[in-house]
Structure formats: C-alpha cells, structure tokens
Amino acid sequence: MHVTPAHPTVAAFVDAINAGDRDGFYATLTPDATMADDGNDRDLDSWVDKEIFQSDGRMDVESTSPDGLSLTARYSNSTWGAMRTAWSFTISGDRISRFETGQA
Structure with missing residues (x-):
C-alpha cells in the first residue's frame, strides 16, 4: 500500500527519491x-x-502522521535491500531543513 504524505514538501521529497530526480530532491531542501x-x-x-x-x-x-512530518516507509536500495524505516522532517518555510531516518 502506498500512502502519500500529507505535507506537500515531504510528498515532493518522496516523489523525487522515487523518480531518481536529484535536482527535484535538492529543491525540497534548504541550502543548509x-x-x-x-x-x-x-x-x-x-x-x-x-x-x-x-x-x-x-x-x-x-503510514504518515496527520501533519505529514513523520512517516514509516519500506525503503530499498541496491546496497542494503529493503527495510522498514522511520523518517521525520523539520520544515523551514516551504522546504525541509532537517530530516532524520533510521530502522523502524
């Protein structure tokens, strides 16, 4: 089941990862x-x-929190395979200033 995060910036972050879109990914982040x-x-x-x-x-x-600033996802890559992960996001303006991830 695929859930779309409620927060539009977090949704754009996830979409950019899944599209392999490096420029789109960095566009969701603050410069620092x-x-x-x-x-x-x-x-x-x-x-x-x-x-x-x-x-x-x-x-x-x-799954995602009601505000869309934390989520649980099945994350996969060619290095580690698939694992259940937790993500949390800090938003500054309309961009992500910090994200934290780890195994869920």
Whole structure:
C-alpha cells in the first residue's frame, strides 16, 4: 500500500527519491539542510549520493502522521535491500531543513 504524505514538501521529497530526480530532491531542501541516520548526524551530500542516487533508492510510504512530518516507509536500495524505516522532517518555510531516518 502506498500512502502519500500529507505535507506537500515531504510528498515532493518522496516523489523525487522515487523518480531518481536529484535536482527535484535538492529543491525540497534548504541550502543548509542537515540529516541524521540511526541517530547519527551524517554529511548530507555524501549520504544522499550513497544511500539514494548511486544505489537506486526507493520509498514506499506505509503510514504518515496527520501533519505529514513523520512517516514509516519500506525503503530499498541496491546496497542494503529493503527495510522498514522511520523518517521525520523539520520544515523551514516551504522546504525541509532537517530530516532524520533510521530502522523502524
């Protein structure tokens, strides 16, 4: 089952990942956006390259909070295969200033 996040910026983030659209992905982020994976801050650009775009990352959203700022998804890429993940987003204006992900 595919669920669309309620927040339009988060929905655009997911859509860009699934389309392999690097420019569209970065358009959803603030220029100084940060991220964490499994509770550890990571370098956003190198993480995004490795975990999303160089490894054909895909998100199948299973559930989302009413405000759309957190979700659970089946995330898959060619490096790790598929796993259930949790994502949370901080919005600044109409862009994501921080996202955090990890196994759910």
